[in-house]
Amino acid sequence: MASKDRILRLKEETRCNILDASLKIVKEGGWDALSMRKIADEIEYTAPIIYEYFANKDAILMELTRKGFLLLAKKLEEARNRHRAPAKQLEAMWLAYWDFAFAERELYQVMYGVRVSCCEMAKILPESERPMDLIWDVIVELMLPHVGTEEEVCIKYYTFWSVIHGLISINMVNRGNTDETNQEVLKTAITGIIRSIKG
Amino acid sequence: MASKDRILRLKEETRCNILDASLKIVKEGGWDALSMRKIADEIEYTAPIIYEYFANKDAILMELTRKGFLLLAKKLEEARNRHRAPAKQLEAMWLAYWDFAFAERELYQVMYGVRVSCCEMAKILPESERPMDLIWDVIVELMLPHVGTEEEVCIKYYTFWSVIHGLISINMVNRGNTDETNQEVLKTAITGIIRSIKG
DNA sequence: TGTACCGTTTAACGGTGTTAAATAATTTAG
DNA sequence: CTAAATTATTTAACACCGTTAAACGGTACA
Numbered sequence: 457m458a459s460k461d462r463i464l465r466l467k468e469e470t471r472c473n474i475l476d477a478s479l480k481i482v483k484e485g486g487w488d489a490l491s492m493r494k495i496a497d498e499i500e501y502t503a504p505i506i507y508e509y510f511a512n513k514d515a516i517l518m519e520l521t522r523k524g525f526l527l528l529a530k531k532l533e534e535a536r537n538r539h540r541a542p543a544k545q546l547e548a549m550w551l552a553y554w555d556f557a558f559a560e561r562e563l564y565q566v567m568y569g570v571r572v573s574c575c576e577m578a579k580i581l582p583e584s585e586r587p588m589d590l591i592w593d594v595i596v597e598l599m600l601p602h603v604g605t606e607e608e609v610c611i612k613y614y615t616f617w618s619v620i621h622g623l624i625s626i627n628m629v630n631r632g633n634t635d636e637t638n639q640e641v642l643k644t645a646i647t648g649i650i651r652s653i654k655g
Numbered sequence: 656m657a658s659k660d661r662i663l664r665l666k667e668e669t670r671c672n673i674l675d676a677s678l679k680i681v682k683e684g685g686w687d688a689l690s691m692r693k694i695a696d697e698i699e700y701t702a703p704i705i706y707e708y709f710a711n712k713d714a715i716l717m718e719l720t721r722k723g724f725l726l727l728a729k730k731l732e733e734a735r736n737r738h739r740a741p742a743k744q745l746e747a748m749w750l751a752y753w754d755f756a757f758a759e760r761e762l763y764q765v766m767y768g769v770r771v772s773c774c775e776m777a778k779i780l781p782e783s784e785r786p787m788d789l790i791w792d793v794i795v796e797l798m799l800p801h802v803g804t805e806e807e808v809c810i811k812y813y814t815f816w817s818v819i820h821g822l823i824s825i826n827m828v829n830r831g832n833t834d835e836t837n838q839e840v841l842k843t844a845i846t847g848i849i850r851s852i853k854g
Numbered sequence: 855t856g857t858a859c860c861g862t863t864t865a866a867c868g869g870t871g872t873t874a875a876a877t878a879a880t881t882t883a884g
Numbered sequence: 885c886t887a888a889a890t891t892a893t894t895t896a897a898c899a900c901c902g903t904t905a906a907a908c909g910g911t912a913c914a
Contacts, residue, residue: 491870492871492872493869493870493871503871503872504874507872507873512871513871
């Protein structure tokens, strides 16, 4: 039954359209502007049809979150692969992280926003751990040959993540700093932590 | 007319009750649970009466934000006054900042959440600049006698703020780290930046 | 006593997420 | 090729949201 396949393909396309429409609406009017009826309008259906493709609104956000983590992991890998030395890799990866946050501002907001507590997220969304794993590995490599306990790596990782995520959060709502200042804060923080790792 | 005074006092009290009720509802059910009708229920009135005291829901959030900044500034001052040396003062102030964020988690969320872009906030809420000013001054003192340009102080300030705000944001939704890890990240970051300031 | 005023509530509007029932379209069976 | 069954889609409704206009009740003052 080839027609079955065609139907399935159409359904998959509609599912995709729903996600695209959602992201478009959010980019135009922010997360508050996103509603089931507006999504339906955008894909030229009525609202209840969306529930054939997603359990509820949260499921749409979750899927966008998942796609966000996949894209971020891809960007991080690309950044890493452009260098050989772990220190250079780490720096490039955090700069890629920064770029991702503003290139895909809406995705970043839903990924690290206040939707779901991250403890559950790791269970529901295994993809959410990919970016952390990628960076974690490079930190371990940088600490060679004296890799400390997991706790020590954890502290390094969270110090990095905090300063970058903090700077991103502040700039997301603020836009108070010049790009030069931000780059300065970023680079000094990154090189500072890297230096402290290498001892 | 003493009765006028009594009326005014009652009005002021109701205004205060609205804010208290709001915070209570948020503490019990999160920011999503806050609605005008629930506030009205809590103060044993109906919803429209709230508009006699606040222009709209945002005005209530703004007032809570204002109170948050005042309280934070108070905590920072107290922390500073417990020490003499600028380095010790700075460390104590950031630890106080951290404590405030979790002791008054809901206030912190509305203060540094995604409600209003901070550029406007400084105009509408002058109080929002107090905490930054307090910390800024200590940073300048710490840099003595070679105080750099405003840009340089700015970079120091934002580096501090980013790492602490980042760590707070992550832990607000995450609770993935142990308290010991968090304290470790905090202290190493703070002393690291302080050391880099003192050169 | 009548009237102006003030505090308060009721009712309504347009919006939200979500669900059940009704309808339209398509596939399947006879 | 028609009739039945299944599927796709919409309409209508529910309960909630922020907000506003109109109606209501009581109090103060002429």
